[in-house]
Each structure stands twice: as C-alpha cells, then as structure tokens.
Amino acid sequence: MIDRRYGSEARRLVLATMSIGKALVLTISDSAAAGKREDLSGPEARKILQESGFDVSAAEVLADERADIETRLRRASDEGFTLVVTSGGTGLSPRDVTPEATLAVIERNVPGIADLMRIESLKITPKAALSRAVSGIRGSTLIINLPGSVKGVRECLAAVKPILAHAVETLKQSSLNCGES
Amino acid sequence: MIDRRYGSEARRLVLATMSIGKALVLTISDSAAAGKREDLSGPEARKILQESGFDVSAAEVLADERADIETRLRRASDEGFTLVVTSGGTGLSPRDVTPEATLAVIERNVPGIADLMRIESLKITPKAALSRAVSGIRGSTLIINLPGSVKGVRECLAAVKPILAHAVETLKQSSLNCGES
Amino acid sequence: MIDRRYGSEARRLVLATMSIGKALVLTISDSAAAGKREDLSGPEARKILQESGFDVSAAEVLADERADIETRLRRASDEGFTLVVTSGGTGLSPRDVTPEATLAVIERNVPGIADLMRIESLKITPKAALSRAVSGIRGSTLIINLPGSVKGVRECLAAVKPILAHAVETLKQSSLNCGES
Numbered sequence: 001m002i003d004r005r006y007g008s009e010a011r012r013l014v015l016a017t018m019s020i021g022k023a024l025v026l027t028i029s030d031s032a033a034a035g036k037r038e039d040l041s042g043p044e045a046r047k048i049l050q051e052s053g054f055d056v057s058a059a060e061v062l063a064d065e066r067a068d069i070e071t072r073l074r075r076a077s078d079e080g081f082t083l084v085v086t087s088g089g090t091g092l093s094p095r096d097v098t099p100e101a102t103l104a105v106i107e108r109n110v111p112g113i114a115d116l117m118r119i120e121s122l123k124i125t126p127k128a129a130l131s132r133a134v135s136g137i138r139g140s141t142l143i144i145n146l147p148g149s150v151k152g153v154r155e156c157l158a159a160v161k162p163i164l165a166h167a168v169e170t171l172k173q174s175s176l177n178c179g180e181s
Numbered sequence: 182m183i184d185r186r187y188g189s190e191a192r193r194l195v196l197a198t199m200s201i202g203k204a205l206v207l208t209i210s211d212s213a214a215a216g217k218r219e220d221l222s223g224p225e226a227r228k229i230l231q232e233s234g235f236d237v238s239a240a241e242v243l244a245d246e247r248a249d250i251e252t253r254l255r256r257a258s259d260e261g262f263t264l265v266v267t268s269g270g271t272g273l274s275p276r277d278v279t280p281e282a283t284l285a286v287i288e289r290n291v292p293g294i295a296d297l298m299r300i301e302s303l304k305i306t307p308k309a310a311l312s313r314a315v316s317g318i319r320g321s322t323l324i325i326n327l328p329g330s331v332k333g334v335r336e337c338l339a340a341v342k343p344i345l346a347h348a349v350e351t352l353k354q355s356s357l358n359c360g361e362s
Numbered sequence: 363m364i365d366r367r368y369g370s371e372a373r374r375l376v377l378a379t380m381s382i383g384k385a386l387v388l389t390i391s392d393s394a395a396a397g398k399r400e401d402l403s404g405p406e407a408r409k410i411l412q413e414s415g416f417d418v419s420a421a422e423v424l425a426d427e428r429a430d431i432e433t434r435l436r437r438a439s440d441e442g443f444t445l446v447v448t449s450g451g452t453g454l455s456p457r458d459v460t461p462e463a464t465l466a467v468i469e470r471n472v473p474g475i476a477d478l479m480r481i482e483s484l485k486i487t488p489k490a491a492l493s494r495a496v497s498g499i500r501g502s503t504l505i506i507n508l509p510g511s512v513k514g515v516r517e518c519l520a521a522v523k524p525i526l527a528h529a530v531e532t533l534k535q536s537s538l539n540c541g542e543s
Contacts, residue, residue: 091532092470092472092499092504092529092532092533093532093533093535094502094533096470097470099470099471100470108273108277108278108280108281108313109280109313110273110311110313111295111313112299112309112310112311112312112313113310113311114473115296115299115310115477116303116307116310118474118477119300119303119481122478122481126478126524126525127525127528128474129472129474129475129477129478129522129525130472130474130475130525130528130529130532131474132470132471132472132473132474137273140275142273160310162307163307163308163310163311166308166311167273167311170272170273170274170311171273171274171275173274289454289458289459289461289462289494290461290494291454291492291494292476292494293480293490293491293492293493293494294491294492296477296480296491297484297488297491300481300484318454321456323454341491343488344488344489344491344492347489347492348454348492351453351454351455351492352454352455352456354455354456
C-alpha cells in the first residue's frame with residue numbers, strides 16, 4: 001500500500017498514522033515487579049500488538065495487588081487507551097487477582113473474547129481451562145487478560161488477532177451503523 | 182402425526198394446541214425504532230420460532246435504551262411468555278446494552294445457550310466472539326439474546342433449535358423429575 | 363513408583379500419603395434427600411475422584427435449598443476440603459439453584475472448568491448447553507458443579523480429570539512460582 005520509493009522513515013510515519021489505536025501492555029507479577037525476574041511476557045505482547053497495527057508506547061509492570069491493578073486500568077481508560085492487555089495473575093494461586101480487578105472496572109463484559117482464547121488454547125493443552133481471564137469494556141477501552149507465560153501470550157493473541165481491529169473499530173462506532181445488515 | 186383428512190384448518194387448530202409455548206420477539210435497534218430502516222431480523226426470528234412450534238403473536242421494536250428494555254423484559258415474564266428472544270444491541274458499540282438489560286432482569290443465568298451460539302457461529306466467522314449475548318431465566322421465562330443481523334439470527338437460532346423445546350419443558354417441570362436418571 | 367516388595371498394605375499407606383487432596387461429594391436432590399430414590403450420582407463421583415487420587419471421606423445428600431447448600435459449601439471450605447464436587451440442581455427447573463448457591467460462596471470464578479465440561483458434553487448431546495454448572499474458588503477450596511445424572515457425572519469428570527491435580531496444586535502455590543515461565 002505504501003510506495004517503496006519513500007524509504008523506511010516515511011513508511012514508519014505513515015504506519016504510525018495508520019495505527020488502529022493506542023495500546024497499553026501491563027505485566028502483572030509480584031516477582032517481575034520486585035525485579036526478581038525479567039518480564040518476558042509483556043515485551044512479547046507488545047511486539048505482537050505492534051505487528052497488528054497498534055501503537056504500543058510502553059510495557060509496564062505491576063505487582064499482584066488488586067487495588068493497584070484496578071487503579072491503573074481505570075486511569076488507562078481515562079487516558080484514552082483503545083486497548084489494554086494484561087499478562088499474568090489469571091491462574092488459581094492465592095495472589096492471582098487480575099480477573100477480579102478487571103471485573104471491578106469493566107462496565108460491559110465481552111465473554112466471547114476470553115472464551116475464544118480458552119477454546120483455542122484448549123486445542124494445545126487442557127490446562128488452558130484454568131485460565132480465569134476475562135475481557136470487557138470500560139468507556140471506550142477494551143481490556144483483555146492474557147496468561148503470564150510467553151507461550152500463553154502468543155497462543156491467546158494469535159486466537160484474538162483476527163478480531164482485534166474490528167473490535168476496537170466497533171467500540172468507537174455509533175450503534176446505528178453496527179450489526180444491522 | 183395429524184391425519185390429512187381433516188384439512189388445513191383442523192391442522193392449524195391442532196398445531197396451535199400443540200404449541201410448545203408463547204414466544205415474544207423483541208428487535209432492539211435505534212434506527213428501526215426510529216423508522217429509519219425496516220426491521221428484518223425480528224420477522225426472521227419470528228418465522229424460525231414459529232417453524233419450531235412456538236406461538237409468536239408479534240415482533241416488537243425497541244430503541245437501545247437499557248431501562249426500556251428491562252421494563253419490557255420484566256413485563257413479558259409477568260405476561261407469561263415462555264420464551265423471549267431479543268435481536269440486536271449485543272455488540273461493542275456504545276449504545277449496545279441489551280446484555281446488560283438482560284443480566285439485570287434474569288434470576289438464573291444459562292450461560293451454555295449463549296456459549297453454544299457463539300461456538301457454532303465461530304465456525305463461520307471469528308467475529309462471533311464479539312457477540313456479548315447472554316441467556317437466562319426470569320420466573321418461568323427463558324430470555325435469549327440474538328445478534329441484530331438476519332444472518333446472525335439464522336445462525337444462532339439454528340444452533341439452539343435442537344434444545345429449545347427441552348429447555349422450555351424443563352422450565353415448567355418440578356425438579357423431582359429432572360436430570361436424575 | 364511404589365516398590366512392589368512392600369505389599370498391599372504399605373502401598374495403601376503410601377498412596378494415602380500421596381493423596382492429592384481431601385474431597386467432598388455433595389449430591390443435591392430433593393428426592394434423594396427425602397429418601398424417595400437412591401443416590402447414584404454421588405457414589406459415582408466419589409469412585410471416580412478416588413481413582414484420580416483424591417481422599418473422599420464420604421458422599422452427602424442435600425435437598426435443593428439454596429441457603430442449606432451455601433452453608434454446607436462455606437463449611438466445607440472452612441474444614442479444609444481441597445475439592446468439593448456437587449451433583450444435581452444445575453438444570454432449568456424451578457428448584458435447580460446449585461449454581462446460584464455456588465456463585466454466592468465462591469470468591470474467584472474459574473469459568474473455564476465449567477465451560478470445558480459443557481464443551482466436551484456438547485460433543486455427546488446438545489442438551490449439555492442447558493447445564494448451568496459453575497466452578498470457582500473459596501479460600502483454598504475448588505468447587506465444581508456436576509449434573510445430577512450418573513451419565514453426566516461420568517462425562518463431566520472425564521472432561522476435567524486431566525486438569526484436576528494441577529488445579530488443586532496451583533491453589534496451594536504461591537503466585538511467585540506459577541505460570542511465569
């Protein structure tokens with residue numbers, strides 16, 4: 001689509017303009033927040049979202065503290081992020097509270113996104129049933145929980161990649177133009 | 182099953198008696214409610230439900246106003262409808278609030294019905310993951326959200342058609358006779 | 363794993379030590395609680411869980427009374443049960459309230475377990491969509507609703523068997539060691 005004569009800098013500018021939305025990646029992990037291990041899943045999510053056309057300014061890291069996660073998610077919505085992707089804290093261990101924090105801030109649930117990720121991941125491992133990930137909308141921000149592993153991030157984003165652009169477009173749309181034909 | 186000698190009028194009467202329940206079809210759409218476009222999905226749902234043995238008196242149209250939708254759903258349950266099927270307002274656009282109105286009035290969730298519709302529709306398009314449709318029970322009324330498109334109505338009703346009769350029968354049943362063998 | 367020289371009694375002791383957790387089976391059925399029919403699904407669940415390595419002391423029977431079910435579930439969690447499996451009360455009939463009782467006591471939902479059971483059962487019968495079963499965590503107790511039929515218990519436990527051990531292990535784990543690699 002972009003004329004190759006204009007070189008890489010021009011292409012970068014045009015691609016930036018073509019961004020389908022501003023996205024935030026939030027890694028949620030006690031150990032990564034404490035600096036005890038390197039955050040690998042956040043950068044992986046960032047890379048995949050950038051390839052999908054999102055403008056991902058940065059990947060942040062938070063501890064598994066429900067109140068802190070809720071505060072950051074609310075602020076992200078106020079700041080105008082189109083998409084917030086969390087990684088981690090979706091399992092069954094006592095400190096895993098990302099889904100609860102997400103449920104507390106979303107105004108409208110979009111269960112089909114989390115279900116699609118589970119269904120696709122179940123084709124790889126039955127343990128996918130243990131991801132408690134949720135997905136939903138706050139204002140005009142779509143929030144999606146991903147697992148904490150790099151492998152889980154890859155599998156889940158691969159599952160939802162085909163619908164992400166349509167999802168964030170619809171979020172901005174008036175209902176008059178949506179789903180009626 | 183009905184002896185053909187009795188002619189079409191007799192057959193009509195017998196079929197009416199054999200109706201598996203009174204159903205209401207509610208199209209939820211700002212543009213259809215404002216008369217800006219013809220409602221096509223409601224009549225489609227009505228036709229399919231009639232073919233499935235339901236007595237569908239009429240298809241009504243409402244705007245995407247959460248309070249109005251809740252009021253109509255509550256009244257439909259009081260009026261003794263066995264089944265209420267909504268069409269529209271299940272997407273991600275800001276005016277889409279049918280699932281929230283439905284969640285506010287149901288007393289018992291039946292997630293498997295909405296999930297079955299999504300799973301079957303996912304075989305046709307990944308965008309099915311973006312339907313936020315819910316399904317549940319208020320009193321002895323089963324409420325099912327469908328998408329706003331004619332295509333979506335057809336796909337989703339095809340998915341649940343095999344279980345609708347059993348579902349509404351069970352609703353009327355005493356628990357002593359149910360699911361124990 | 364256990365040296366065969368030590369005989370069956372020693373093996374029994376070692377296996378008891380190796381138990382992956384204490385489980386409670388709760389059959390929820392008006393007719394079984396009233397002694398009008400024999401409880402078959404509870405003993406079936408007990409047998410399968412024992413084969414899976416759980417220590418199942420007993421199978422109890424309760425009527426379809428929401429308050430009583432909630433009380434028993436709360437107490438089971440306080441008593442330190444790792445797993446509570448209910449059978450019955452998940453359908454659409456007016457007395458079916460097991461999912462509502464379960465939702466009232468769990469602190470964290472694990473939707474993927476109930477979804478996995480529905481998805482696997484859907485391969486056998488579309489009526490599986492009508493199970494309203496939920497699954498979730500209270501304290502360090504995993505609670506899973508199963509249908510009331512012996513066939514349903516078998517199908518659903520077969521679906522979740524591959525993940526039960528991992529689920530209860532994760533429940534006890536610190537989040538630092540979980541799901542990050």
